[in-house]
Amino acid sequence: MxxxxxxxxxxxxxxxxxxxxxxxxxxxxxxxxxxxxxxxxxxxxxxxRDTFAANLARQRLYRFAFVLPEGPGQFVGTLAEALAEAHASHVVDRVALRVVHVPTQDPEAVVRVLAELGEAGMDGVALMTPETPQVRDAVARLKADGLAVVAIASDLPSSMRDYFIGINNLAAGRTAGLLMGRFLRDAGEVLVVTNSMRSRDSLERRLGFDAVMAAEFPEHRILPSVESFDDPGRMAAIVREVMARRPAIRGVYSMGTGNTALLGALRASARPGDLVVVGHELTPTTRAALRSGEMSAVIAQNVGHLVRSALRIMRALCDQRPIFEAQEQIRIDLILRENIL
Amino acid sequence: MxxxxxxxxxxxxxxxxxxxxxxxxxxxxxxxxxxxxxxxxxxxxxxxRDTFAANLARQRLYRFAFVLPEGPGQFVGTLAEALAEAHASHVVDRVALRVVHVPTQDPEAVVRVLAELGEAGMDGVALMTPETPQVRDAVARLKADGLAVVAIASDLPSSMRDYFIGINNLAAGRTAGLLMGRFLRDAGEVLVVTNSMRSRDSLERRLGFDAVMAAEFPEHRILPSVESFDDPGRMAAIVREVMARRPAIRGVYSMGTGNTALLGALRASARPGDLVVVGHELTPTTRAALRSGEMSAVIAQNVGHLVRSALRIMRALCDQRPIFEAQEQIRIDLILRENIL
DNA sequence: CTGTTTTTGAGGTACGCACCTCAAAAATAC
DNA sequence: GTATTTTTGAGGTGCGTACCTCAAAAACAG
Incomplete structure (x- = not known):
């Protein structure tokens, strides 16, 4: 049959x-x-319905746009690479891709880009931008125009986005806490740094981290978050200063971007040999730091999965097809020196 | 254009x-x-070539078979589940699946099944069986008949299989060693158990584990591997006996299957509260043990990826299409209590 | 140059579906 | 009852490819 x-x-x-x-x-x-x-x-x-035959018949071309932060961020770089690779290899077929980099600190610019995409006849938009009221409204307008809108890496929970593709940052913070606690030997202080505590990701990670540290490793003292405000110079200066002032620091948890500056500052400091450094996202910097032992662990989300998932989900949304949740679940990857891949 | x-x-x-x-x-x-x-x-x-139109035109139906070990193994169970799920959700379309369970300890039975599949007009076979000369020859015959043959989870390196889909077990063992070393507090002994050291997986894992432990955590004494020969009763008995006899044991590395019996025996023993238990594969048993704290870490390969990868690769092989390596790379997943998912 | 073989062209059908038109049938309103 | 609207049927075309046939053209052998 x-x-x-x-x-x-x-x-x-x-x-x-x-x-x-x-x-x-x-x-x-x-x-x-x-x-x-x-x-x-x-x-x-x-x-x-045989989607292939259907698309063949209707000459379907999916027009998808990715809106990513502009600037020199390594994570965004690896994401863009993964995107290009997925596209080139026809993992998803019949897709016209457009990648737009926006200055995410300027909500108006983001809104302009989104409005333009809506008029350009896109079928779906995947965006990685901070949550602002302006962006929320722009997303609502895109939805009203019938576009599929997904948030990647960083969620826009109060917006009308169809789907969030990324990790649970509370759980990621808890995982960081568990690792930190188990890796630390002697009681001491733990430095927590991020580029910005205004970002929802960092907030949630800190929450999870603190919860686990307080409940299971109370012998350590977790310091207040230090922010670099996306300024590598500032990151380096602060870290150097804190490391000099607080010799009891035994661990560093880096919740956001800016690991290159952080690691540079640590290298310059008279850091203890058994310093435990836990950070996020696998980039050239963190990869090298894992290999050299400067970082103990990295908590990552696979960017390849991220973009493929985004593409598949936007397609499913366009086709009004159900989403195969199990495949789209982005897991919290734990990377040590031995399983970098 | x-x-x-x-x-x-x-x-x-x-x-x-x-x-x-x-x-x-x-x-x-x-x-x-x-x-x-x-x-x-x-x-x-x-x-x-537009594969969709091509398949539509040629009414292509891919006939794939999965040959899995029979018996009560939980890992095989989760694998079969993932397979059913991937099939049901049409992640891969136009595939007629056949799942065959074989008594893998009987090479002749495996050969019979493979021969039968060759005659049944299959397009591809994915198999998870121990490496024996008989199986190697049977794989060669399948290849000669033009079938795509992939090994999943456990490689058949000396055979003609087209592809191996699974983790690098040497690296997995190294990762286990690194985790064990960092999680252990005081110097002590580490018990290593497996269902069978005749399996290539366990051999490679042990090699990697020993390498890292010796190089970086020489303060611990790694005991010789204990084998259960797939007998839960034997596993329980041996573990209970060893635990009683060697009070210095601070860590247990379980390289193979049989975690239910192992954990049962540990529970029955007067085990130290800070015992570090590291095992493989995420199953109902290991999942529960992570939650309860009985296991510290699980090294896993995502079975969903495993089967989807196998299906995609067999299709690519049938179509003589290149394989998108980056997507098919099975990573070594590290699961702690906080990122079970 | 003729006869034979090899290569090429023209055309068709099919796959499963989307989308279109026009006419026929059925349901409804008056 | 007839007039009108709504619903349905029958049929077609095209999407990009596979695979088939038959005849025409070209290349080659003698």
Whole structure:
């Protein structure tokens, strides 16, 4: 027995192909009663639309845009690379990609770009931008225009986004805390740094980190978060200063970006040999630091999965197809020196 | 400008569609000179065959079989589940699946099943079986019949298999060693257990584990491997006995299956509260043990990825398409209590 | 140059679906 | 009842490819 087709539905339901087509594609001009009859047959014989044939027929081209922060961030770089790779290798077919870099600190600029994308006839937008009221409204407008909108890496929970693709940052922080606690030998202080505590990610990570440290490793003293405000110079200066002032520091948790500056400052400091450094995201910098032993662990999300997931989900949303959650779940990856890959 | 089609090739090369078809599908009856001309145009305009249209046209149905060990193993169970899930959700389309469970300790039975699959007109076989000369020959026969053959989870390096889908077990063992060393507090003994040291996986894991422990954590004494020979009763008995006899044991590394029996025995023993237990594969048992704290870490390979990867790779092999290595790389997952997911 | 073989062209059908038109049938309103 | 609207049927075309046939053209042998 082969896969049922529209012909099978028509025969079983005692209607014509045209009617089946009208029902399947929600075209008007069919009695409720007939719709129900066709639907019943569809359910009974287990018909599923052949997406490939359907796309072939309708000459479907998915127009997707990725809105990423501009600037020199390494994580964004690896993300853009993964995107190019996924696109080039036709993991997802029939997709016209557009990657836009925006100055995320300027909400108005983000809004302008999103508005432009809406008018450009995009089918879906994946964005990685901080949550601001302006962005929230722009997302709502995109949704109103019928676009699929997904947030990647950093969620926009209060917006109308269809989906968030990324890790649970509270759990990521808890994982960092667990690792830190188990890796630390003697009681001491733990320095926590980030580029910005205004970012939801850092907030959630800190929450999780503190919860685990307080509950299970109370012998350590967790210092208040130090912020670099995305300024490498500032990061280096502060870290150097704190390290000099607080010799009891035995661990450093880096919740955000700016690891290059952080590691540079640590190198310059008279840091203890058994300093435990835990950070986020696998980049050339953190990779090298794991290899050299300067970092003990990195908590990552696989950027390849991230972009492929984003592409698949936007497609599913466009096709109004259900999303296969298990495949799209982005896991919290734990990277040590030995499993960098 | 749209995606180039066979029509574009025909026009550009000044030949007919029939000739283009003959060249693209390596059918006979075309002069070398003409083949070269058509190929040149294909390369120049960047034609790529539309797999969806192609499969639609040729009514392609991929017949794949998975050969898995029979018996009550939890890992195989989760694998079979993931397989059913991937199949049901049409992650891969146009695939007729067949899952066969074989008594892997009986090489002749495995050979019989493989021979039968070859005759049943399969397009590809994914197998998870120990490496024996008989199996190696059977794989060679399948290859000779033109089937795609991939090894999953456990490699068959000396065979003709097209691809191995799974983790690097040496690196997995090294990762286990690194975690064990960092998690252990006081110097002591480490118990290493497995179901069978005849399995290549356990051998490689032990090698990696020892290398890291010896080089970086020489203060601990790593005991010889204890084997259960797939017998839960034996596992329980041995572990209980060893734990009683060696009070200095501070860590346990479980390289293979049989974690349920192991954990049961540990629970029954007067184990130290800070015992570090590291094992492999995320199963209901190890998951619960992570949650309860009985296990400190699990080294896993995502079974969902494993089966999806196997399906994609078999398809690519059948289509003679290149494999997108980056997506198929199975990473060594590190699972702690906080990132179980 | 003729006869034979090889290569090429032209055209068709099919795959499963989307989308279109026009006419026929059925349901409804008056 | 007839007039009108709504619903349905029948049929077609195209998407990009595979695979088939038959005839025409070209290349080659003698």
């Amino acid at each position: 082969n896969k049922p087709t529209v012909h099978d539905i028509a025969r079983e339901a005692g209607v014509s192909l045209a009617t089946v087509d009208r029902v399947l594609n929600a075209r008007p001009g069919v009695r409720e009663e007939t719709i129900a009859r066709v639907q019943a047959v569809v359910d009974r014989i287990g018909y599923v | 749209n995606k180039p089609t066979v029509h574009d090739i025909a026009r550009e090369a000044g030949v007919s569609l029939a000739t283009v078809d003959r060249v693209l599908n390596a059918r006979p009856g075309v002069r070398e000179e003409t083949i070269a001309r058509v190929q040149a145009v294909v390369d120049r305009i960047g034609y790529v």
